[in-house]
Amino acid sequence: MNELLHLATDPGAWAALVTLVTMEIVLGIDNLVFISILSNRLPPEHRQRVRRIGISLALIMRLALLSTIAFIVGLTAPVFNLGIVGPLGSHGEPAFETAFSWRDLILIAGGLFLIWKATKEIHHTVDPKHESGDVLDKTGVVISNVGAAIFQIILLDLVFSIDSILTAVGMTDHLPIMVIAVIAAVTVMLLAADPLGNFINANPTVVMLALGFLLMIGTVLIAEGFGVHVPKGYIYTAMAFSAGVEGLNMLSRRASERKHKKE
Template sequence: MTDLLTLFSDPAVLAALVTLIVMEVVLGIDNLIFISILSNKLPEHQRQKARRVGIALALIMRLALLSMISWIVGLTAPVFDLGIVGPPGAHGEPAFETQFSWRDLILIAGGLFLLWKATKEIHHAMDPVPSDHDILDKEATAALNFGGAIVQILLLDMVFSVDSILTAVGMTDHLPVMVIAVVVAVLVMLLAADPLANFINRNPTVVMLALGFLLMIGAVLIADGFGVHVPKGYIYAAMAFSALVETLNIFSRRAHARKRAATAQMGEGGD
């Protein structure tokens, strides 16, 4: 306890803790959007439980990875090299890395899964007249059981947890700081899970926007796996701007709906 008090009496450590908490919360948005969309496909009485279990698994996985920091850092070591040279970049270097680590492979696999899942959901949302194949596919989707949802959430938890912990390791050397930041970030996810999922479920246009976010996140994960690093600030700024525009659209639609309702009521009163 004395060591912890001494550690957190250092302003630099406190600053690192606050910065890391903000980073972990922001990184958790991706995880939370996926959990919200997937849990909304379950029967209503199972949705909240699926979100709770999914977020609990995210916390357990992050804490487990923190207990194996030396191993998690080792995931960044190259495991094979394709031995090819990509098209030259701006400074003559290859446009993408040819050496791949386990972290790269995990990010690429997670990105491909997100692209597949989001594309499939967008197709279902956009196709008003399903074919026989789509009917069978939708029946299978409707029959998605609780266990199947948890397995998919667990797979994405692993991808986002690896990225989260590597971010934490890169920002501080103090394990207690990492643990506190991860726990606080997951608690924020837990508090935001139900409101976010319910909001997405009530607004079909927000569902499409969230699926667009998943497509972008999947593409960024794949690019990161190939060594093309897109600054996270650009990604989250674009997401925030899109969310702001959609919020204004929602307010506009509600204002028009109230105006139409008031006009209809006045017409009925005149009669």
């Protein structure tokens, strides 16, 4: 209790909390985009439930990982080394390295899964399979789809949760600040899940853009696993620019539709 009172009166702690909450929300966007795209493949009556389950699992995983901080930090220790090192950069650090820790392996596996999933979704969007009958009306198929969606969400929740907690550990030493930041970020994800999912579902071109984001995020995760540091600012700036261009395209299409209706 004394520690909480001390943190509550410490301006530095408040600054760390605001910064960490912002970082956790930004990191949570990647997780939320994946959950939204995956849930939109399900029948409408199951989408909200799967989103809620996915985000709740993200919160549970993050809080569980926070309770084992010493173990999580230990995941950054190399477990094997292939002895391959890239050329040194301007700061004296190698461009890449092959001294892999458990965190690196998890990031690489998560990146490969994201690239595979995004590529599969792009193929489905570009060349959808025409099946006879409404298979989604079959209870067994629906349950299977919901179960498969939740399983895939769990896998990516794990990857994003580890990245999120390691970021929190690197920014502050105070566990209460980490817990509050994680809960605040996941609450924002929970509030934004349905609007984002509905927006993506209502705008087909945004789906392709979001899948492109997932491909980029997957590539960055693999690069991070090989020790290649990609500044997050570049990634989010590219995403914001692309989203801005897509927003202008949407406004242009709506203006064109209104013009045709008046004619």
